[in-house]
Amino acid sequence: MTEKPPVRIAFVDDDENLLSSHRRNFARLRPGWDAVYFNDPFIARDAISADPAIGVVILDIHMPGMSGLELAAELRTLRSDLIIVMLTGYADLQSALLAVNELGVFRFYPKPTNLQTILEGLEGEIAARQGHVEETLPTDFLDLFELGVVAIDDTLSILHMNAQAAELMRGSSLVRSSSQGRLIIEPVPDGLGGFLNPPSNMAPRDHQSYSVERDGEKLSVLVRRIPKKTAGTATFMVILVDPAKQKPPAIDDLMDLFGLTRSEAKLTQKLAEGLALDQAAELVGISHSSARTYLKTIFSKTGVNRQPQLMKTVLSSIPSLR
Structure with missing residues (x-):
């Protein structure tokens, strides 16, 4: 009986600390599997496309030079058989849906997620691919x-x-x-x-x-x-x-969703909490005149022209993953 080749996983992340953690824990958690590690998405793309033994790629969505979404899109074009898992510290629902539905991403995990949890999810998918797998929306995410x-x-x-x-x-x-x-x-x-x-x-x-x-x-x-x-x-x-229970999006989410600078995102977050502009400016540490200038830019980037509209837009923007 022919022995099955070991599962070979590629980890792609510009965070060296996270890659080091994966190196320390992977062999212990799955001693029968292989792994390669890349901190550069361009090098990873070339290596993964050229190595058919790599069956799984776990990548970060936010990387310099090439985002995880861009890398996933290229890998999917080059390797239709790949199981792709994406990790992110701050991503909106639209990115998750794009990754899962258009790019064929298997699962979408927030940072930090225990490596054991990710590997357990992969085991089931690898086993399932021995038979027919429908292209349906994975419900776990x-x-x-x-x-x-x-x-x-x-x-x-x-x-x-x-x-x-x-x-x-x-x-x-x-x-x-x-x-x-x-x-x-x-x-x-x-x-x-x-x-x-x-x-x-x-x-x-x-x-x-x-x-x-x-x-x-x-x-x-x-x-x-x-x-x-x-x-x-x-x-x-x-x-x-439920508007009474919803929390305003995190600063990183606002930057990611609307292209705001960090200062603009901080001000927007306070306004979404229901504070007046002068109160929000004081908490953010800027003058009232600066806050008014920021607000004009925020209106332009979010496509609104009044503060109540801004609050509605922000509070319906789907804050973040856990």
């Missing part, structure tokens, strides 16, 4: 998000929901799951049906946000269309947010 996330099709049938969404539904009168397994939002947001099933003469929008309110209870709903790899039923991510 949905549980990484702090907010309620529900995957639906264009008939509102629930494909998956994470633990946070289930918990929110238990305590809300505005959203629930029907006995037929469909997502029910009451009152129904204006325009939701048209967003899910747009007329044939209209280009479908990528995302749409709604505010649902009844009897003093409020719920923010953000719906994102998931890009399809193949023809078939449209799939959507519904993000459910």
Whole structure:
């Protein structure tokens, strides 16, 4: 009987401390597997594309010169068989969906995630690839998000929901799951049906946000269309947010999502907490006049022109992974 070749994994990260940690722990955790390590994404791309023995690549999404998303896209073009895992310290949901759905990324883990957890997830995928594997949205990564996330099709049938969404539904009168397994939002947001099933003469929008309110209870709903790899039923991510419990995005998230400088992101974070501009400026450590100048730039980058609109945009932007 022919012995199976060992699993060979490539780690790609510009963080030398993290690579050193992987070197120390990998052999102990999986003594029967091999690993190679790269701190340069360009060198990694060339080496991985040339070595068919490398079956798995674990890469950081934020690297200088070439981002993890760019590297994953090139590797997927060169090596359709690769199992790609992405790590990030601050990424928005849109990047996660892009990585999973358009680039065929197996899983999307936040930093730090225990190496043992990643390797255990890979074992199941490697075993599954001995048979047929459907191109469906992996559900495990949905549980990484702090907010309620529900995957639906264009008939509102629930494909998956994470633990946070289930918990929110238990305590809300505005959203629930029907006995037929469909997502029910009451009152129904204006325009939701048209967003899910747009007329044939209209280009479908990528995302749409709604505010649902009844009897003093409020719920923010953000719906994102998931890009399809193949023809078939449209799939959507519904993000459910209780405005009373939501925390403003982290500074790094704001920089990543909107292209803000660190100072602009700090000011935006304070404004999202409901502070007046002069209060936010004082906490950030800038003058009121500087804050007004920053605010104009922030408005330009976020596509709004008033502070209430800024708060709504920021608070519906999906903060971060755990």
